[in-house]
Amino acid sequence: MHRQNHVSRRALLAILGALSIGAGCSRGESEADSAAPKPASGTEPAGKKPKKLSEIVVGFSQTGAESSWRIAHSKSIQEEAEKRGVQLLFADGQNVHNNQVNAVNGFITKGVDVIVIAPQESVGWKPTLKEAKRAGIPVVLTSRGVDAEEDLYATVMVADFVWEGRQAGEWLAKQTNGKARIIELVGTPAADVAVMRKAGFAEAIAKHPDMKVIASQSGDFTRTKGKAVMETLLSAHKGEINAVYAHNDDMALGAIQAIQAAGLKPGQDIVVVSVDAVKPAFEAMVEGKLNATVECNPLHGPLLFDTIEKIVRGEAVPKRTVVPGQVFEREQAASTIGSRAY
Ligand code: AHR
Helix, strand or coil: CCCCCCCCHHHHHHHHHHCCCCCCCCCCCCHHHHCCCECCCCCCCCCCCCCCHHHCEEEEEECCCCCHHHHHHHHHHHHHHHHHCCEEEEEECCCCHHHHHHHHHHHHHHCCCEEEECCCCCCCCHHHHHHHHHCCCCEEEECCCCCCCHHHCCEEEECCHHHHHHHHHHHHHHHCCCCEEEEEEECCCCCHHHHHHHHHHHHHHCCCCCEEEEEEEECCCCHHHHHHHHHHHHHHCCCCCCEEEECCHHHHHHHHHHHHHCCCCECCCEEEEEEECCHHHHHHHHCCCCCEEEECCCCCHHHHHHHHHHHHCCCCECCEEECCCCEEEHHHHHHHHHHCCC
């Protein structure tokens, strides 16, 4: 029997609770969003002249380069830093949580002005965030959240991951008339994004008794692992599957390769839906191999540096900003691919 990677219910509740996102919230309606802006932690004490953006040093701990999304996210932040004359110290965590913790501890020792974290895992950050707070360095979270008290960071900018999973589930229900035997390719299990995309999807398909997840396993958000996991699951469930839900486009693209290698037609014999809406996903949709993708916009650079500018000036920033997205189907792909920025 194959191994299934489940995120435990306890972990899900802990992460959803910490991020104030209920599975029932729709996009942009979470409690944290509607709350009045709270002052950022670690802002300049009154009386001290705030620095200009061109005078500050920002330490950025990035997850790694596991996906096309991540590469676009790094590029957007690096380009924006350069445009605004900000000195950015970039640390590639290579998808290892401890690398990221060590990088952030290094930024604290150096005494950077602001720390930006795109956390690979959502747990295990509290001691480091407490250290940053003690040192008076504001922390901005981007791309994923952490399981920690809100006063330990200034702000978080993420997509509504539950909404994304729900959109994928509802789209698949419509496409298959509520009859689907599904392989789910899960992202990194300790990341809030994987827990929430799983939860949103499960909530949507629960309304359809003939939609079942036959196997759910992590492909760690990479194309290589998505392909390998799909190969294993396809041979374990020969002839049983008619749909794939991948938590990101890269895993979907890997799965598409595995489906073709098994002599089947992705997009026809097996319906494929994923999340991100990166250019390679549009190419696969134009070729008819991917059916739909839910957009998760990685271009956080401009918003990130607008926010950092406010923080260094001592202005209040919202605790959480939701980056909006939309669903793209393969029928729209040819006409929209030219305008995709990532
Ligand atoms: O945190 C955002 C997710 O991480 C993206 O959907 C995925 O592609 C990336 O690896």
